[in-house]
Amino acid sequence: MWSHVAFEHPATFDTLAMDPDKKQEIVNDLINFSTSKDYYAKIGKAWKRGYLLFGPAGTGKSTMIAAMANLLKYDVYDLELTTVKDNTELRKLLIDTSSKSIIVIEDIDCSLDLTGQRKKKKDKEEDDDKKKDEEKDPAEEQMKKMEQENKNSQVTLSGLLNFIDGLWSACGGERIIVFTTNYVEKLDPALIRRGRMDKQIEMSYCSFEAFKVLAKNYLDINSQDLFAEVGRLMEETKMTPADVAENLMPK
Numbered sequence: 001m002w003s004h005v006a007f008e009h010p011a012t013f014d015t016l017a018m019d020p021d022k023k024q025e026i027v028n029d030l031i032n033f034s035t036s037k038d039y040y041a042k043i044g045k046a047w048k049r050g051y052l053l054f055g056p057a058g059t060g061k062s063t064m065i066a067a068m069a070n071l072l073k074y075d076v077y078d079l080e081l082t083t084v085k086d087n088t089e090l091r092k093l094l095i096d097t098s099s100k101s102i103i104v105i106e107d108i109d110c111s112l113d114l115t116g117q118r119k120k121k122k123d124k125e126e127d128d129d130k131k132k133d134e135e136k137d138p139a140e141e142q143m144k145k146m147e148q149e150n151k152n153s154q155v156t157l158s159g160l161l162n163f164i165d166g167l168w169s170a171c172g173g174e175r176i177i178v179f180t181t182n183y184v185e186k187l188d189p190a191l192i193r194r195g196r197m198d199k200q201i202e203m204s205y206c207s208f209e210a211f212k213v214l215a216k217n218y219l220d221i222n223s224q225d226l227f228a229e230v231g232r233l234m235e236e237t238k239m240t241p242a243d244v245a246e247n248l249m250p251k
């Protein structure tokens with residue numbers, strides 16, 4: 001079901017531009033997770049950890065995932081939810097991952113109508129209430145039933161969460177699941193509740209600290225007269241690390 005491509009992304013935590021304290025915290029968290037087999041066994045929980053990476057495009061969410069994989073030497077599985085037929089298929093796909101893996105679901109806000117599904121259900125209940133006393137057309141009822149069955153055959157938020165919550169306990173191995181989004185505010189709060197996403201990481205516009213990492217990577221410069229001015233401008237502007245990096249590339 002998965003097609004295999006050798007993972008050879010060069011990004012590491014050394015080349016990742018972000019606040020050094022925040023970066024160190026994430027590295028510590030990952031190492032702590034990967035060396036905690038006994039702890040998870042002791043508390044009787046699946047050895048898994050969920051990360052939510054959020055922030056504007058070009059702030060390094062994909063780069064961060066590559067750095068995670070390179071640090072832990074895990075396989076990366078890119079899961080395109082919109083192409084998964086139903087919860088059964090989702091289950092099969094996830095069981096089929098290797099025992100040291102990072103499962104990535106990018107742009108979660110676009111993959112599933114996470115907020116919509118709940119709203120639709122509520123709207124439907126209201127509609128049904130209104131109709132309670134009205135005569136019900138059997139043909140219409142049948143159509144509704146079919147529509148509902150069709151809906152049930154798709155990947156749902158609850159299918160996804162159930163999987164994250166439970167199934168891995170049966171599989172063994174260490175699994176990291178990473179969700180990314182450019183619009184954290186659009187997500188269903190149930191998805192980002194603690195316990196489901198263990199760590200939420202905001203990827204933000206390029207700070208001066210992040211700029212220094214990029215200057216070192218791209219130009220081999222640690223310090224320069226213009227740095228003070230760049231630092232001031234970085235505070236004033238909202239530039240993504242991707243934009244900064246592009247400007248540091250030879251033209």
Ligand SMILES: Nc1ncnc2c1ncn2[C@@H]1O[C@H](COP(=O)(O)OP(=O)(O)OP(=O)(O)O)[C@@H](O)[C@H]1O
Binds near residue numbers: 182242
């Ligand atoms: N924090 C960063 N550190 C180092 N390089 C970065 C960083 N952010 C972006 N880049 C550079 O910009 C390119 C695009 O960034 P990336 O794809 O990681 O961003 P993204 O947040 O995943 O964007 P999108 O939301 O569009 O997927 C990367 O290949 C990398 O070269």
